[in-house]
Amino acid sequence: MQFQYSPYVIPLILAALISGWVAVYSWSRRANRGAIALTLLAWAVTEWSLGYALEIAGADLATKVFWGKSQYLGIVLVPLLWVGFAFHHANQAKWLTYRTILPMSIIPAVTFALVLTTEMHGLVWDKIAITRTGSFSALSVSYGFWFWIHTAYSYILLLIGTVIVIRSVGRMRGVYRRQAVVLLLAVMAPWIGNALYLSGLSPVPDLDLTPFAFTVTVVSFTWGIFGFQLVDLSPIARATVIDEMNSGMIVLDLRNRIVDINPSALRILETAESKVLGQRAADILTAWPELVEKYGQVMEAVDEITVGEGENQRWFELRLSPLHNRGNEIAGRVVTITDITPRVQAETQLLESRALYKQMVESAGDIIYRTDANGYFTYANPIALRLMGFESEAEVLGRHYLELAAPHQRHDLRKFYNRQFVAGETNTYYEFAAITTDGNELWLGQNVQILREGDRIVGFQAVARDITELKRAQNALAFARDEALEASRLKSLLLAKISHELRTPLGGILGYAELLKINAFGELANQQKEAAAQIVDSVNYLTKLVNELLDEAQIEAKTVKLYINSFLPSALLQSVEAKMTLMAQEKGLELVTFIDPELPKTMYGDEHRLHQILVNLVANAIKFTRTGGVRVNFLAADAGHWAIQVSDTGVGIPEEAYKYIFEPFRQVTIPHTLRNRGTGLGLSITKQLVELMGGQISLKSRVGRGSTFTVLLPIQKPGVEAI
Amino acid sequence: MTNPTALVIEDDPKLGVIYQTALRQFGFDAELDDMGRDFRARLVNPAPALIILDIHLPYASGIEILEQIKADKAWREAVVIVATADLFLSKSLASQADHVMIKPVSVDQIMKIVVGHWPDQIQPDIDSQ
Numbered sequence: 001m002q003f004q005y006s007p008y009v010i011p012l013i014l015a016a017l018i019s020g021w022v023a024v025y026s027w028s029r030r031a032n033r034g035a036i037a038l039t040l041l042a043w044a045v046t047e048w049s050l051g052y053a054l055e056i057a058g059a060d061l062a063t064k065v066f067w068g069k070s071q072y073l074g075i076v077l078v079p080l081l082w083v084g085f086a087f088h089h090a091n092q093a094k095w096l097t098y099r100t101i102l103p104m105s106i107i108p109a110v111t112f113a114l115v116l117t118t119e120m121h122g123l124v125w126d127k128i129a130i131t132r133t134g135s136f137s138a139l140s141v142s143y144g145f146w147f148w149i150h151t152a153y154s155y156i157l158l159l160i161g162t163v164i165v166i167r168s169v170g171r172m173r174g175v176y177r178r179q180a181v182v183l184l185l186a187v188m189a190p191w192i193g194n195a196l197y198l199s200g201l202s203p204v205p206d207l208d209l210t211p212f213a214f215t216v217t218v219v220s221f222t223w224g225i226f227g228f229q230l231v232d233l234s235p236i237a238r239a240t241v242i243d244e245m246n247s248g249m250i251v252l253d254l255r256n257r258i259v260d261i262n263p264s265a266l267r268i269l270e271t272a273e274s275k276v277l278g279q280r281a282a283d284i285l286t287a288w289p290e291l292v293e294k295y296g297q298v299m300e301a302v303d304e305i306t307v308g309e310g311e312n313q314r315w316f317e318l319r320l321s322p323l324h325n326r327g328n329e330i331a332g333r334v335v336t337i338t339d340i341t342p343r344v345q346a347e348t349q350l351l352e353s354r355a356l357y358k359q360m361v362e363s364a365g366d367i368i369y370r371t372d373a374n375g376y377f378t379y380a381n382p383i384a385l386r387l388m389g390f391e392s393e394a395e396v397l398g399r400h401y402l403e404l405a406a407p408h409q410r411h412d413l414r415k416f417y418n419r420q421f422v423a424g425e426t427n428t429y430y431e432f433a434a435i436t437t438d439g440n441e442l443w444l445g446q447n448v449q450i451l452r453e454g455d456r457i458v459g460f461q462a463v464a465r466d467i468t469e470l471k472r473a474q475n476a477l478a479f480a481r482d483e484a485l486e487a488s489r490l491k492s493l494l495l496a497k498i499s500h501e502l503r504t505p506l507g508g509i510l511g512y513a514e515l516l517k518i519n520a521f522g523e524l525a526n527q528q529k530e531a532a533a534q535i536v537d538s539v540n541y542l543t544k545l546v547n548e549l550l551d552e553a554q555i556e557a558k559t560v561k562l563y564i565n566s567f568l569p570s571a572l573l574q575s576v577e578a579k580m581t582l583m584a585q586e587k588g589l590e591l592v593t594f595i596d597p598e599l600p601k602t603m604y605g606d607e608h609r610l611h612q613i614l615v616n617l618v619a620n621a622i623k624f625t626r627t628g629g630v631r632v633n634f635l636a637a638d639a640g641h642w643a644i645q646v647s648d649t650g651v652g653i654p655e656e657a658y659k660y661i662f663e664p665f666r667q668v669t670i671p672h673t674l675r676n677r678g679t680g681l682g683l684s685i686t687k688q689l690v691e692l693m694g695g696q697i698s699l700k701s702r703v704g705r706g707s708t709f710t711v712l713l714p715i716q717k718p719g720v721e722a723i
Numbered sequence: 724m725t726n727p728t729a730l731v732i733e734d735d736p737k738l739g740v741i742y743q744t745a746l747r748q749f750g751f752d753a754e755l756d757d758m759g760r761d762f763r764a765r766l767v768n769p770a771p772a773l774i775i776l777d778i779h780l781p782y783a784s785g786i787e788i789l790e791q792i793k794a795d796k797a798w799r800e801a802v803v804i805v806a807t808a809d810l811f812l813s814k815s816l817a818s819q820a821d822h823v824m825i826k827p828v829s830v831d832q833i834m835k836i837v838v839g840h841w842p843d844q845i846q847p848d849i850d851s852q
Contacts, residue, residue, distance in 0.1 A: 503808035504735055507827035511741030514830035520748050543827055550810070563814070 002059035008136050008207060012053035015215035019045040022218045037085035042218045044081050048074025049211040056138050061130060068139045072115040076108035076150070078214055079157035085221075086161035090168035104157070111150040118144070136207065158190060186220030189213040248337035251323065256281045256296065259332065268316070268337055295320055299333060304340070315344040367444065367464040373457050375401045375417070387466055389437035406433040406441060417448065421457065426450055431467060443471040492557035499550040506546070510539040548681040551612075552664055555688040562692060564716060567607040569599055569634050576614045576632065584622050590629030591618070598636035604716035609689050610644075616682045617646040617709050625650030628706070637712060641695075644711040652703035661699070662687040686711075727772040727841070729753040732788065733806070734780050738828075742775045742806075745830045749837050750844050758782050770798040773837070776820070778807040786812075789819055802840050804833070 023042035026035045051071030058064035083104070087095050111124070118124040123146040131140035165186075193213025196202045202209055242249055248265030250258055258276050266273060269284060276284050282292045288305065295301055301320040308314055317338040325331045361368050367384040371377050380388075380396045388404065390396055402410045409432045420428050428448050433441045446464035450457055513535035516524060524532065554560045573593050584591040614632065621630040628649030635643040653661060660666045664684040690697045695713035729751035733739040739755045746753035751773060760782040774792065778785030785805065792798045805820040806828045807813055813823045822836055837844055 500808050503826035504738065507806075507808075508735070508737040508741065510827040511738060511745070511830055515741060515744055515748070518748060518830065520744050539827060 002063060003054070003057040004059045006056050006136060009053045009057045012049050012056065012211065015212050016046045016049035016053060019043075019049060019215045019218050022222045026222060037081065037088045038218065038221055041078065041081040041085050041214075044074045044077040045211060045214040045218055046074070047071070048078060049215060052208065052211055056136065061128070064130060064137075064139050065128060069115050069118075072112050074211075075154075076111050079154040079161070080104060080108055082161040083157050083164075086164035090164050092164065107150065107153045111146065111153075114146050123147075124150070138207070162191070182220050182223055186217045189216035189220065246338070248335075250281070250335040250337070251332060252281055252335060253332040254330070258284060265337060268339070291318070299330065304344075314339060314341045316340060364463075367446070367466070368462070369396075369464075370451070370459055370461045371401055372459045373421070375460070377401065378459060384464075387436070387442060388434065404434050406435050409433055417460070420448065420450070424450065424457070431471075433471075441468070442466060443468040445470075489557055492553040492559070495549050495553035499546045499553075502542075502546050506539055506543055510536060510543075513539065548685060551685045552681050552688075555685065555692070560689075560692060562606040562609060564604055564606055566602050566604050566718065567610075568601065569603055570595060570601070572607055572610060572614070573632065573634060576611060576618060579615060580618045580622065583619070584630060587622060587625070588627070589622060589625055591622075591632070592629060593632045593634075595634045596636045599634055599642055600715070603642070604718050605693065605713070609693070613686050613689055613711065614644065614646070616686045617644075617711075620682060621646055621648035621650060621707070621709075624648065625706070640715055641712055642715055643713070645708060647706060647708040649706040652705055653699065653701040653707050654703055655701075658699055658701075662697070726750055726752045727844070728769065729773040729775070730756065730771040731775045732756045732780065732785070733775065733777040734758060735777070738777075738806075738826075741830065742828075742833070745833055746773070746775075746837075749834060770795075771801055773840075774801050774803045775833075776803055776805050778805060778809060778812055778816070786816070789816070793819065802836070804836060 019042045023039050023046060026038040026042060029035045030039065048071050051067050051074060055064050055067035055071065058067055084096055084101075087093050114121070114123050115125075119128075121144075123144040125139075125141040125147070126144045127142045129140045130137055190210060190213040193209035193216075197207075197209045242260075242262045245262065246264055248268045249260075249262045250265050251260035253259050258279055258281060261273060261276055266276070269276070269287075271284065282296070285292050287307070291305060295303075295318070298320055299322040301318070303318045305316050305318050306313060307316065317336075317340045319336045319338070321334050321336075322330050323332045323334055361381050364381060365383065367387060368379075368381040369377060369384050370379040377396045377399055380390075380393055385391075385393060385396065388396070396404075402414060405413050413430070413432050416428070416430050419425075426449060429445065430448070431443065431445045433443050436442050443466070444464040445467040446462045448460050448462045451459040451461055513532045515521060516532040517529055517536065551560070573595060577591060577593055581591050618630060618632060625648040631645075631647045633643075633645040633647075635645060637643045662683050665680040666684075687697050690711050690713070693713055695711055697709060697711050699707065699709055701707035727750070729746045731739055731742040731746070731753060733742060733755070734757055736757060739757050743753045743755050754771075758781050776785050776788060776792075780788075785807070789803060789805065792801060792803060802822075803820045804822040804824060805813070805816050806824045806826060807816075808826040810825060813825055817823050824832060834845065
């Protein structure tokens with residue numbers, strides 16, 4: 001191959017270098033979808049330009065023919081790739097499949113094959129010669145039949161690509177506009193170049209300007225796509241961001257025509273893209289006429305709109321923002337429509353439950369308030385305000401809860417709630433006195449609950465009740481109890497005093513009566529002696545009454561002490577028997593005693609009081625028995641207890657009387673008791689003495705058959721005093 | 724044979740007279756100290772065989788008197804009956820006195836004590852019934 005220098009080579013080499021650079025550059029940005037198509041197109045242009053340059057530089061025919069043929073690789077590919085790029089750029093790449101690309105590639109492939117073999121059939125080039133104009137020399141050929149098919153086909157593809165790009169440019173508004181101009185330039189360049197070449201207006205008549213034109217094209221595209229830093233706003237980005245977003249987006253131009261709309265907006269409007277593009281917004285939004293009227297000329301707004309009713313009601317957030325071009329001129333508006341139905345429904349539910357809660361809290365009969373974690377009020381319900389005497393919640397908010405407590409309670413209150421806070425105890429109850437604005441004490445019983453957010457304690461919620469009346473009642477009760485105890489103590493004291501003071505005059509009456517009886521003051525007539533005996537009898541009764549009253553009083557006042565000493569049960573029983581036998585005999589009754597041999601021979605206890613218990617029970621038994629007898633048993637009950645049992649064959653005690661027979665001054669009201677005067681204290685004292693000894697007394701009786709009193713007592717150990 | 728002597732120390736005049744009368748009936752030469760005031764003067768020989776002693780006295784404490792009686796060689800042998808209305812004191816004096824009687828003290832009881840110490844002292848014609 002031989003080459004010779006020609007200045008025409010330089011612009012072609014330059015064009016090849018430029019389009020080669022574009023290929024490399026756009027390949028480096030191939031993440032953008034249109035970039036790969038642009039790369040291929042740029043390579044094709046490069047190959048064409050380079051081939052053409054070498055054809056011109058070729059020194060002989062063979063060299064020129066070789067390079068002339070090799071250019072055709074670029075020549076047939078450029079229109080094809082141009083269409084491919086156009087589809088990509090217009091975001092219509094979905095049309096590019098094997099089923100469309102392969103048929104479109106048939107003619108270019110045939111053309112290239114025919115070019116390589118043109119000497120054999122002349123279908124592309126017929127006569128091949130070299131034409132020279134000054135230093136310019138190129139192949140001069142006459143074209144064959146297929147060349148024209150190829151040319152026509154190329155123009156068709158060029159036209160299709162141009163239309164696609166122009167259409168996509170036509171949809172661009174605002175920020176896209178300047179890019180659109182550049183893209184138009186890129187599209188127009190091949191046409192202008194071709195027009196110059198074919199019309200013969202080219203500065204160099206035989207030089208084909210098409211590769212130059214395509215160089216301009218690829219450079220323009222590069223500038224248009226990457227140069228404006230508009231890659232993110234390119235149709236590719238739009239596809240991924242705008243098409244897939246949930247919000248509906250509509251772009252309006254200044255005349256309120258829809259220039260772009262995304263699938264979500266179409267879904268919301270229930271329409272198709274083909275029906276709305278280029279249409280006036282007012283014609284599309286017929287369902288929402290008030291919106292058109294309200295926002296027809298508003299550039300920037302945020303609003304919530306609702307569509308439908310009842311179950312089907314939907315809420316949308318409408319956002320209008322102006323679109324500016326690079327010159328900061330307003331180019332149109334973007335309308336975004338977001339379906340906020342779930343959020344609105346959730347908010348509505350929240351508001352409803354809050355309203356319900358508020359209504360419950362505000363209408364509650366109890367005091368309800370909240371404090372923050374430090375104890376400062378953050379809420380108080382109306383009843384709380386009213387009871388505490390506040391006019392409004394503002395008077396309370398921010399104050400510390402201790403300020404409202406009675407001063408003498410603050411220390412304990414603080415301690416109590418600090419403990420709850422530290423221990424993290426969820427729920428507590430506490431009673432304390434608050435001080436109302438009038439200075440009155442308001443007793444509150446309150447449940448306090450810890451309020452948490454996660455693990456953090458953010459405050460307290462208290463539900464409190466006015467327990468002032470309850471407290472007053474309790475205090476009154478406590479006071480009454482103290483009073484009663486004091487009264488009881490005084491009564492006991494009084495009884496002790498009276499019994500003491502009664503003894504001396506009783507001694508006088510008894511003594512004089514007895515002296516009369518024994519004729520100390522001279523011989524008495526029988527009637528007089530009888531009178532003296534009656535006086536002695538009455539005094540003995542009175543003395544017994546005084547003794548029992550005193551016992552009862554002492555037991556009630558808990559001043560009775562037991563004197564625990566060792567004693568012989570047999571001796572105790574004998575002394576009781578000795579004392580009571582005469583009384584039994586006077587009524588013709590038999591008094592029988594029995595000691596269980598199991599019982600210890602020596603026991604411990606207050607012998608005097610045991611004697612008193614026995615005498616009481618035996619005297620009662622004799623008193624209420626007309627025929628038969630009275631039996632006294634000392635029994636070993638179990639390892640720790642022994643029993644005194646006094647049975648009679650007397651009148652018996654009705655069951656309904658069991659429960660009160662041991663109460664002081666109570667007697668069973670039967671004719672017999674009316675004739676058998678007693679103090680009514682005997683059984684009461686007996687029971688209390690038994691209990692004082694740690695034992696218990698029980699009764700079994702059948703009316704008309706007799707009664708059995710059983711006293712169960714613990715067996716005392718030496719030196720251990722009874723309770 | 725001379726009668727045994729008895730001393731009644733009792734501030735209540737009625738009771739004093741009753742005890743004195745009763746003891747005279749039982750064959751004692753009974754004297755009465757109604758205040759506990761003349762006690763020291765009387766604490767001479769011959770010592771009385773029987774003493775009835777009240778505890779609450781205007782000028783002396785019966786307890787102290789009892790202690791002095793029991794400390795005196797000549798008087799220690801006397802049978803002392805403490806007669807009191809004080810139940811509490813009656814318990815604590817039980818070990819020091821020969822007898823403790825709670826008022827109202829019965830003449831019958833005094834007679835039983837006398838019979839216990841001097842079986843032949845009382846005339847059979849006195850009818851205690």
